Amino acid sequence: MNVLVAHHGHCFDGAASAAVFTRFLRETQPGAWTATVEYLGLGYDPGAPSPATRLKDGAVNAILDFRYAVSDKLSWYFDHHVSAFQEPGSELHFRADTSGQKFHDGAYGSCTKFIVDVARERFGWSAPDLDELVKWSDVIDAARFGSADEACSFAPAHMQIAAVVQEQGDDELCRELIPLLTSRTLGEIAALPIVANRLAPIRARHEALAKRMAQQGEQRGNVAWFDLSEAPVEAVAKFVGYQLFPTAMYSVVLARTAKKVKISVGFNPWSKRPRAHDIARLCERYGGGGHPVVGAVSFAPQDFVKAQAACEDIIRSLNS
Numbered sequence: 001m002n003v004l005v006a007h008h009g010h011c012f013d014g015a016a017s018a019a020v021f022t023r024f025l026r027e028t029q030p031g032a033w034t035a036t037v038e039y040l041g042l043g044y045d046p047g048a049p050s051p052a053t054r055l056k057d058g059a060v061n062a063i064l065d066f067r068y069a070v071s072d073k074l075s076w077y078f079d080h081h082v083s084a085f086q087e088p089g090s091e092l093h094f095r096a097d098t099s100g101q102k103f104h105d106g107a108y109g110s111c112t113k114f115i116v117d118v119a120r121e122r123f124g125w126s127a128p129d130l131d132e133l134v135k136w137s138d139v140i141d142a143a144r145f146g147s148a149d150e151a152c153s154f155a156p157a158h159m160q161i162a163a164v165v166q167e168q169g170d171d172e173l174c175r176e177l178i179p180l181l182t183s184r185t186l187g188e189i190a191a192l193p194i195v196a197n198r199l200a201p202i203r204a205r206h207e208a209l210a211k212r213m214a215q216q217g218e219q220r221g222n223v224a225w226f227d228l229s230e231a232p233v234e235a236v237a238k239f240v241g242y243q244l245f246p247t248a249m250y251s252v253v254l255a256r257t258a259k260k261v262k263i264s265v266g267f268n269p270w271s272k273r274p275r276a277h278d279i280a281r282l283c284e285r286y287g288g289g290g291h292p293v294v295g296a297v298s299f300a301p302q303d304f305v306k307a308q309a310a311c312e313d314i315i316r317s318l319n320s
Contacts (some may be wrong), residue, residue: 001034001221001236003032003036004055005059006051006062007172007174010043012137013111014066019129020133020303021062022178024119038175052069054130055074059073060076064079068090068093069087078102079103079242080105081106081112081290082106082278082290082292110134110142111142132200134197147270148243151239151242155156157186161190164199168262177189199245216228217241220315221318222248222249223248224244224250227311238253241266249271252315254311261298261301262299263307265290265314269293279293283297
């Protein structure tokens with residue numbers, strides 16, 4: 001048996017989902033213990049092909065924590081993004097499926113917890129030793145931190161692993177990391193060279209980015225606004241905005257890399273006012289998506305002017 005686990009790349013919840021699903025598959029499906037498992041990170045780069053093009057003939061193909069793909073090769077599907085069905089006809093294809101192996105629920109904070117709950121309720125499977133991984137996946141992906149300071153901390157093991165995955169979680173790293181997540185504690189994994197040796201430069205870049213955001217950020221009504229487009233960034237410190245502007249209800253960040261221009265939008269989870277906008281739906285106007293409380297849009301580098309205009313429109317919408 002060959003297994004392809006395609007998961008949201010550069011995402012702690014995506015990697016954790018892949019680990020939990022691997023355990024579930026091995027412990028419930030005949031022959032899975034001896035299967036060759038390949039991990040593939042999926043991203044929302046501009047012009048990226050449908051995940052269906054990455055699925056393999058004759059394999060057990062799973063897509064986790066990512067948008068749905070219309071393909072008869074797709075064996076398993078779990079996702080919790082409200083914007084999961086972006087391809088034409090994808091939602092109809094999903095709802096017509098009779099395999100009993102494809103699941104979606106946009107109310108979940110993390111895909112990892114969604115997989116665990118479905119596996120327990122539908123298949124009678126549980127793995128109590130993974131409770132720590134499930135807990136912190138849910139906290140991180142749903143921003144259930146107690147404060148902005150906690151959300152920006154590098155001290156706990158789960159935050160160290162999440163920082164490495166977010167910035168450097170390519171397929172090569174995840175091939176080594178995901179199997180560790182299936183059986184080791186987060187403290188044990190954080191102490192290994194795969195995490196520990198990468199952390200210091202990541203922390204230094206985070207601190208430099210935070211200083212840059214402090215210099216260039218401004219609050220425009222309800223929105224903390226950061227235009228970081230004048231120089232490339234590798235990762236966005238998304239909770240720093242709420243440390244700098246604690247009274248802002250939302251944040252909008254414009255950043256660019258060599259491959260894309262990205263708009264990141266979020267709701268301040270420590271705001272004392274109720275959220276008035278569905279951020280996923282707002283990002284969908286420009287081909288992006290996400291969750292009601294956080295989302296993103298990616299543009300090709302040559303569409304920078306369009307990205308700037310989209311930022312202005314999003315800020316106006318969030319202030320209306």
